[in-house]
Amino acid sequence: MSIELTPEEQAKQRQRKEMTQALESWEKNLATKLAEDKIAKRKVTNPKKIQAYQKDAKQSSKKILKAFDDGMIF
DSSP, X not given: OOOOOOHHHHHHHHHHHHHHHHHHHHHHHHXXXXXXXXXXXXXXXXXXXXXXXXXXXXXXXXXXXXXXXXXXXX
C-alpha cells in the first residue's frame, strides 16, 4: 500500500531532488576547474601529482559547497 502525497509535498520532494542533483553537478564542475587551474599554474606533468591535485580539488570543492550549503561564507 502506498501513501499518496499532496501536490505540495510532491513539489517539495521534487525540489529537494533537483537541488541535490544541482549541488552534485556543481561539486564536480568546481573540482574539475580547481584541479585544472592548479595543474596549469604549476605546469605539472607527473601523473601521480596530477592525481593528488585532483583529489585535493575534490576535497576542497566538497568543503566549499558544504560551507555554501550551511549558509556560511568562508
